[in-house]
Amino acid sequence: MIVMSQVAKTYGDIVAVDDVTLNIRKGEFAFLVGRSGAGKSTLIQLLYREERPTKGTIMIDEFNLTRMRRREIPRLRRKVGVVFQDFKLLASKNIYQNIAFALEVTGAPKRFIQRRVPQVLALVGLQGRERAYPDQLSGGEQQRVALARAIVNSPRVILADEPTGNLDRDSSWQMMRIFSELNKRGATVVVATHDWPIVDAMQRRVIELKSGRVIRDDAQGGYSDHVSSDRAISH
Amino acid sequence: MFRLIGRSVTEGFRSIVAHGLMSFAAVATVAISLVVLAFFLVVAANLSYVADILEAQVEVVAYAHEDFDRQWRGELIRKVEAIPGVGEVYFVTREEALDRLRAQFGGQADLLAAVEEDNPLRDSVEVSVEDPEKIEDVSAVIGSIDSIEDVAYQQEVVQRLYAITSAIRTAGVGLVFLLAGATFLLISNTIRLTIYARRKEIEIMRLVGASAGFIWGPLLVEGILLGVIGALLASGIVAWGYTDLVVAIQGSLPFVPILNPQPLLANLMQLLLATGLIIGLLSSWFSAFRYVRI
Numbered sequence: 019m020i021v022m023s024q025v026a027k028t029y030g031d032i033v034a035v036d037d038v039t040l041n042i043r044k045g046e047f048a049f050l051v052g053r054s055g056a057g058k059s060t061l062i063q064l065l066y067r068e069e070r071p072t073k074g075t076i077m078i079d080e081f082n083l084t085r086m087r088r089r090e091i092p093r094l095r096r097k098v099g100v101v102f103q104d105f106k107l108l109a110s111k112n113i114y115q116n117i118a119f120a121l122e123v124t125g126a127p128k129r130f131i132q133r134r135v136p137q138v139l140a141l142v143g144l145q146g147r148e149r150a151y152p153d154q155l156s157g158g159e160q161q162r163v164a165l166a167r168a169i170v171n172s173p174r175v176i177l178a179d180e181p182t183g184n185l186d187r188d189s190s191w192q193m194m195r196i197f198s199e200l201n202k203r204g205a206t207v208v209v210a211t212h213d214w215p216i217v218d219a220m221q222r223r224v225i226e227l228k229s230g231r232v233i234r235d236d237a238q239g240g241y242s243d244h245v246s247s248d249r250a251i252s253h
Numbered sequence: 254m255f256r257l258i259g260r261s262v263t264e265g266f267r268s269i270v271a272h273g274l275m276s277f278a279a280v281a282t283v284a285i286s287l288v289v290l291a292f293f294l295v296v297a298a299n300l301s302y303v304a305d306i307l308e309a310q311v312e313v314v315a316y317a318h319e320d321f322d323r324q325w326r327g328e329l330i331r332k333v334e335a336i337p338g339v340g341e342v343y344f345v346t347r348e349e350a351l352d353r354l355r356a357q358f359g360g361q362a363d364l365l366a367a368v369e370e371d372n373p374l375r376d377s378v379e380v381s382v383e384d385p386e387k388i389e390d391v392s393a394v395i396g397s398i399d400s401i402e403d404v405a406y407q408q409e410v411v412q413r414l415y416a417i418t419s420a421i422r423t424a425g426v427g428l429v430f431l432l433a434g435a436t437f438l439l440i441s442n443t444i445r446l447t448i449y450a451r452r453k454e455i456e457i458m459r460l461v462g463a464s465a466g467f468i469w470g471p472l473l474v475e476g477i478l479l480g481v482i483g484a485l486l487a488s489g490i491v492a493w494g495y496t497d498l499v500v501a502i503q504g505s506l507p508f509v510p511i512l513n514p515q516p517l518l519a520n521l522m523q524l525l526l527a528t529g530l531i532i533g534l535l536s537s538w539f540s541a542f543r544y545v546r547i
Contacts, residue, residue, distance in 0.1 A: 089464070089465060091462075092462040094462070095459070095460060095461060095462030096461070096462035106453070106456065106457055106460070108453065108454055108457065119457065119458075119461065120457075120461035120462075123458055123461055123463035123467050124461075124462060125256070125257070167461065171461070
């Protein structure tokens with residue numbers, strides 16, 4: 019359960035997020051849409067405590083992100099998986115090592131890691147690719163490795179910031195199918211995206227931001243209220 | 254916990270090797286700074302050693318009046334010997350004093366020429382004092398004897414020597430603080446380089462919930478290692494140099510007092526290692542704190 023109450027984030031004079039109040043229930047799937055600079059990325063960053071709100075309160079389950087001490091942050095990050103547009107994989111490590119890394123930092127026993135990594139690789143459709151290196155994989159495959167790493171600690175919340183920004187159609191849809199599958203298994207999923215065909219097709223909750231404010235929050239909706247020609251221009 | 258330490262040490266070592274040149278510069282700076290520190294401490298320790306020796310053999314020299322009659326010589330010696338706290342008493346005639354002067358300044362004939370014609374020296378009594386601390390009282394009593402005109406003792410020399418020792422110590426510590434500053438900058442810069450080289454890995458570590466210890470551990474280990482390796486190098490240089498110096502001096506100038514290498518070097522090495530470790534830890538902690546957000 020994610021609860022944001024009158025949250026604002028400013029950088030000097032620049033207002034990135036302005037008076038946002040949101041409730042995202044456990045097990046919900048929500049898209050975060052809006053133009054570049056609307057505040058989507060900042061909102062995601064606030065949710066994994068990369069940024070601290072200037073005003074307001076943010077709660078994720080038992081974590082109060084506004085009042086959280088620095089040394090409590092790692093515990094939150096193990097419960098919140100994050101995926102980015104640029105994958106953020108380590109080129110010097112193979113797929114297995116990249117994913118195992120997220121378990122090693124938690125001090126998980128080696129035997130558990132050896133059992134767990136193949137499981138998540140299977141979940142993202144990359145079983146048997148443990149020994150490959152990131153640069154031997156396609157963009158779509160790399161993003162699925164990144165997702166596998168994000169979920170290896172069984173997080174309750176999965177955040178994605180433009181996860182399909184660098185992917186082709188097929189790979190994008192594949193990612194969405196995995197997000198849906200994880201959501202079906204109980205994870206709360208929040209995806210910030212520009213990818214309007216996907217948002218339109220999935221018909222999930224859509225939260226639209228403009229200048230840091232929520233201007234639309236549909237329980238089931240498409241990328242935009244506007245007509246498709248306007249959408250094409252804004253895109 | 255054990256695994257965390259093991260990993261930190263491995264990663265720390267790897268990083269030092271990866272930044273060969275920078276690590277070398279940092280280690281060299283640590284070593285140079287610590288050698289300078291050791292140099293000052295060794296000089297100060299030896300000066301204070303010399304001062305101790307001098308203090309232990311303090312003598313009072315009592316000069317008789319110019320017209321002192323030598324027939325009272327035995328009387329004077331007895332009077333001095335009767336003073337409590339007085340050890341040996343030795344009467345020096347003005348001729349003997351001149352002989353000593355000749356021996357001391359043998360090379361400088363013109364300097365002596367003026368003295369030779371008309372010996373300006375006086376008869377004197379050299380008195381050793383059993384307890385150096387009582388030297389002032391003893392010399393006051395000696396000074397009150399009729400035939401004695403003037404009393405001099407080496408307390409001033411000793412005090413001056415102690416003053417020099419403490420000045421050298423202070424100067425050494427001051428210089429070492431400056432060098433410690435340079436060392437601090439170099440090590441923290443090396444660590445900064447590591448942070449930069451591993452920024453992606455650190456970003457991911459933060460993202461997947463690594464604790465501060467997990468991220469900082471290797472950085473602190475790297476800093477400590479740089480400091481300790483530098484200190485070991487400095488210890489080696491100092492130990493080798495000082496031992497050689499002592500052997501050389503004892504061989505050719507046996508009358509020059511110099512401290513034995515042990516336990517001086519053992520204490521010095523402990524100090525150098527501790528200093529290297531602390532500088533390494535502080536400077537890497539500084540960089541980690543400053544450049545790695547959790």
